[in-house]
Amino acid sequence: MPGLNQAEIEAKIVGFSARIRSVDPSAISPQDDIYEYVGLDVLDSVELVLEIEDEYGLSVPGEDVEEFTTIPQFAAYFKQRKSAP
Secondary structure, X not given: OOOOOHHHHHHHHHHHHHHHHOOOHHHOOOOOEOOOOOOOOHXXXXXXXXXXXXXXXXXXXXXXXXXXXXXXXXXXXXXXXXXXX
């Protein structure tokens, strides 16, 4: 993602996750399991992916993100997808 580093992408994901769950972003640590600690469910994760797709102009297959549980995992994947030709 041009001009964005891993920490900036993670911050966006924290913000999206906090908005989806209606919690203060400061209550979410990037290392938290987004399903167990943050409380996202399958529908919330779909919403999160849609937010990121809209934000960065990506198309992300749903099955690709099913294995990710932490914000850094999501961020690394999205950064890699954005930089792929």
